[in-house]
Amino acid sequence: MAPRLKNILPAIVAAGSLLAATAAYADSVTVVSYGGSYTASQIEAYHKPFTAKTGITVNSADYNGGVAEIKAQVESGNVTWDVVDLELQDLQRACQNGYLEPVDVSTITPAPDGTPATDDYLPGALNECGVGNIAYSNVIAYDTTKFPGAKPTSIADFFDTKKFPGKRGLQKRGAAVSMEWALLADGVAPADVYKVLGTAAGVDRAFAKLETIKKDVIWYDTGAQAPQLLADGQVVMTSAFNGRIYTAITDNKQPFAIIWNDQIWNINLWGIIKGTKHLDAARAYVKFATESQNIANQTKYIAYGPLRKSSLALAGDAVRPWLPTYDKNLEHALQYNAEFWADHADELDQRFNAWLAK
Numbered sequence: 001m002a003p004r005l006k007n008i009l010p011a012i013v014a015a016g017s018l019l020a021a022t023a024a025y026a027d028s029v030t031v032v033s034y035g036g037s038y039t040a041s042q043i044e045a046y047h048k049p050f051t052a053k054t055g056i057t058v059n060s061a062d063y064n065g066g067v068a069e070i071k072a073q074v075e076s077g078n079v080t081w082d083v084v085d086l087e088l089q090d091l092q093r094a095c096q097n098g099y100l101e102p103v104d105v106s107t108i109t110p111a112p113d114g115t116p117a118t119d120d121y122l123p124g125a126l127n128e129c130g131v132g133n134i135a136y137s138n139v140i141a142y143d144t145t146k147f148p149g150a151k152p153t154s155i156a157d158f159f160d161t162k163k164f165p166g167k168r169g170l171q172k173r174g175a176a177v178s179m180e181w182a183l184l185a186d187g188v189a190p191a192d193v194y195k196v197l198g199t200a201a202g203v204d205r206a207f208a209k210l211e212t213i214k215k216d217v218i219w220y221d222t223g224a225q226a227p228q229l230l231a232d233g234q235v236v237m238t239s240a241f242n243g244r245i246y247t248a249i250t251d252n253k254q255p256f257a258i259i260w261n262d263q264i265w266n267i268n269l270w271g272i273i274k275g276t277k278h279l280d281a282a283r284a285y286v287k288f289a290t291e292s293q294n295i296a297n298q299t300k301y302i303a304y305g306p307l308r309k310s311s312l313a314l315a316g317d318a319v320r321p322w323l324p325t326y327d328k329n330l331e332h333a334l335q336y337n338a339e340f341w342a343d344h345a346d347e348l349d350q351r352f353n354a355w356l357a358k
Contacts, residue, residue, distance in 0.1 A: 027281040028057040033085040035062035036224030037247035041301035042085075046289045049297075053288070056281050064222055065173065067094045070273055074099045079275040082282040085133060086271045088124070089176075089338040089345070094271060095129035096342075101272040101279065103131055109291045111310035120292070125307040130269030131290050134298065135305035137242040137265040137324035137333075138177045141226070144255045146236040155262035158237055159185040159209065161216050169229045169238030172219040175352035176341050177239065177264055180334060182209035184262050190334045198340070203348065207355060219356070230256055246303035246322045265324040266336035267307060299323070 031047065033039045039060060047058040061081065063069055067090050073079045086094065094100050105126050108117035118126060125132025140158050144151070152164050158181070161168075170178055183193050183202065186209045196202035218235055220226060226240035227248040242263070248254040270289060272282045288294060295306045296314035303322035306312050312325075320326050324333075 027278050028059060029082045029278050029281040029285050030059040030061055030080065031083045031085070031285065032061045032063050032081045034065065034223050036222070037244055037251075037302055038223065038241070038304075041243070041298050041304075042289075044301050045294060045298035046285075049294070050285055050288045054284060056284065058285070066090055067097070067099065070094055070099050071097065074274050077275065079273055079277065081273050082276045082278045083285055084271050084273060085268055086130065087338075088127075088267050088269060088336070089341045091127060091130045091269050091271050092338060092342050093345075095127065099274050100129040101274055101276070101282075102128055103272070103286075105131070107283070107287060109287060111292050111308065113310070115310065117290070117308070120308045120310050122307050122309065125267055125269070127269060130271045131286055132307035133268040133270050133289070134295075135265055135267050135307055135324050137263040137329075138239055138336075139242045139245065139263045140237055140259040141230065141240045141245040141256050142237040142259070143230050143233075144257050151257070152237060153259060153261060155181050155185045155259075157259075159213055161213060164237070166216075166236030167234060168213060168217050169220055169226055169235040169240075170217050171223070171226070171239055172221055172356065174345065175348040176336075176345065178210060178352070179203075179206045179348065180264055180336075181239075181262065182206040184334065185209055190262075190332070193334060194337045194340045198344070203351070207351075210355070227252075227254065227256070230254070242322070242324055243302040243304045247301075260329045261332040263324060263329065263333045264336050265330075265333055266338070 033042055039062060043060060047060060051058055065087060070084060073081060105118055108131060110116050111120040121132055140155060142152055146166060152158060157164055158168060179197060180193050183196055183206050186205060188196050218229060220229060223241045223244055226238045227244050229235045229238055231254055242258060245256055245258055249256050270286045276282050292308050292310040293314060295308055295311035299315045299319045303319055305323040305325040306315060
């Protein structure tokens with residue numbers, strides 16, 4: 001299965017000085033992502049081979065997502081980041097506000113068979129300010145040792161603390177995902193979730209459902225915390241990014257399981273911050289990291305789905321059942337609606353944060 005990723009999370013991935021002499025241009029690039037096993041997979045699949053090929057040093061930094069830090073850098077004129085791994089809704093907001101450099105998709109390397117990137121990428125994965133990186137999923141994971149009898153199989157079971165007692169983990173990053181899951185747990189069909197959530201009554205319904213488990217929830221901040229909460233026994237079930245649970249199971253031999261029913265899947269894209277001092281290096285990195293084989297290589301280290309059709313074909317058979325876009329995993333899934341959240345995030349996040357503070 002996936003190679004071990006222990007002790008491969010250095011703050012900086014340094015290039016060898018001899019390689020720098022042969023680089024087309026000597027430079028460095030700061031690539032910002034979400035830390036933990038996810039950043040580890042990027043270091044192995046992208047950072048190290050990019051440095052080996054170009055001589056350009058890759059500085060790896062972590063953040064918790066969102067647009068606030070990007071906005072602060074651009075508006076202050078003190079841009080210290082170059083390439084940022086962004087969730088679709090965050091990329092759209094950053095793009096609309098002029099915080100990202102435009103992307104010329106014609107410069108993206110074609111598929112191995114010559115298919116242009118515009119035809120090779122899955123729908124929605126190319127944006128005027130970003131190029132698709134991975135498909136990931138918000139799933140519910142649980143500790144199998146805590147449920148020797150009946151196992152939880154749906155988001156409804158996550159909300160059923162009588163049938164499946166114990167603390168739950170949910171990520172504290174605004175209303176998104178928690179609101180959708182609340183409606184799914186309350187019986188709303190996936191096809192109707194965003195229609196219902198777009199009404200005042202639907203929002204009230206979601207909050208009422210969340211209220212039923214509020215006292216049993218441990219709220220966490222970063223994606224890396226979810227598997228740790230399970231491993232430490234602080235929770236028996238938690239929301240999590242599927243790739244992090246995959247790594248915990250395959251590399252760390254944790255007794256965890258993923259509930260694929262009711263997964264909420266989304267995509268991440270590479271964006272380049274407006275005003276970067278290393279624009280050429282940033283563009284070179286994005287071009288390299290979006291080549292078909294390099295994208296497929298990331299699945300050796302973490303189970304996030306490639307967004308290029310050619311990369312999906314190059315991914316290993318063993319990892320396919322762990323990918324969010326695997327056919328069986330999509331049977332009872334909800335695709336995250338970035339446009340809905342671009343329109344409603346501010347108002348719903350404000351109410352969500354006020355609800356949390358009560």
